[in-house]
Amino acid sequence: MGSAWKSDAYTDVNWKVGRTDFGFESGTRTIVTKGYLTYYFRKAFTVNSVPSRLEMNLRRDDGAVVYINGREVHRTNMPNGPVDYNTLAASPVGGDDEKKFYNVSLPPNLVRQGSNVMAVEIHQHSL
Numbered sequence: 001m002g003s004a005w006k007s008d009a010y011t012d013v014n015w016k017v018g019r020t021d022f023g024f025e026s027g028t029r030t031i032v033t034k035g036y037l038t039y040y041f042r043k044a045f046t047v048n049s050v051p052s053r054l055e056m057n058l059r060r061d062d063g064a065v066v067y068i069n070g071r072e073v074h075r076t077n078m079p080n081g082p083v084d085y086n087t088l089a090a091s092p093v094g095g096d097d098e099k100k101f102y103n104v105s106l107p108p109n110l111v112r113q114g115s116n117v118m119a120v121e122i123h124q125h126s127l
Helices: none
Strands: 039-045 052-058 063-069 071-076 102-106 116-121
Touching: 052 063, 052 071, 071 102
Parallel strands: none
Antiparallel strands: 039 116, 052 102, 063 071, 063 116
16 A cells, blocks of 8 residues: 555545444444455545644554554554554454544644544454
């Protein structure tokens, strides 16, 4: 996949579109195909004025790396260093932890007034 996909300048018009939440099971709004180690998601959003606080709720199974406007802003259950489509999550996630939302506070200066892009890669621990 390379690294261009996480940039706000990347053109994603040929990507599939779905509503969150994404997952493998029925009852999920958008079901993704099993059999890959890594899944890539992007969402453009507009900010009218830079907030004083910035938070996100993240649910991941097994690991995730989050980018805003091409800059890595959060990593969870992933090894340190560069990641690519073959990088495994640090450990498996199961049971109730698969459904848990993690609240993450981020520096508000990560977003800018106008157009922004959040890009997330979800990594499995195994196929």
